[in-house]
Amino acid sequence: MTMGISPGELTDADLFRELGHLYETRLDALRHAADQAYGEHTRRMNQLEAEYLRRHPGREIDPNRLREGARAR
16 A cells, blocks of 8 residues: 655655655654554655655755765864
8 A cells, every 4th residue: 555646746846845744744753653654654755755866866965964074064
């Protein structure tokens, strides 16, 4: 059984909205959800993130998020 619309069928706006909602609820799911619900949350987050990366393979990488940038801080 699949839950939700396939990430590949979402518009960019819907994909961003879905990711944002998952990130807003992540800590609550970690702390309070049953194991099965937390697993579903993780599965969906992984699907949506994979779709984002598929659509944006050349996304801008913040140099401060790289090892060299962290060392410079």
